[in-house]
Amino acid sequence: MTTATLTSKGQVTIPKQVRELLHLHSGDRIEFLVHGNEEALLKPITRTVSDVFGCLHDSNQKAVSVEEMNEAIAQRVRERNA
Numbered sequence: 001m002t003t004a005t006l007t008s009k010g011q012v013t014i015p016k017q018v019r020e021l022l023h024l025h026s027g028d029r030i031e032f033l034v035h036g037n038e039e040a041l042l043k044p045i046t047r048t049v050s051d052v053f054g055c056l057h058d059s060n061q062k063a064v065s066v067e068e069m070n071e072a073i074a075q076r077v078r079e080r081n082a
Contacts, residue, residue: 002017028045029045031044
């Protein structure tokens, strides 16, 4: 079992092992789900589409049609199954 200590300011450092298992990084948000008076569940809050919108944008990349995307996917599947 992994433990942590509550500071006088009400703060807790999440142990490295737990951060790695939950893929938590600096700035990530977490939610505490409280069950009764003696148990709480720590849950990572996943990012919304708005949070990641545009992160893959490359102004130097040529725009492609849906048909071109579908063909590229089909080609990759054919290569993988060959």
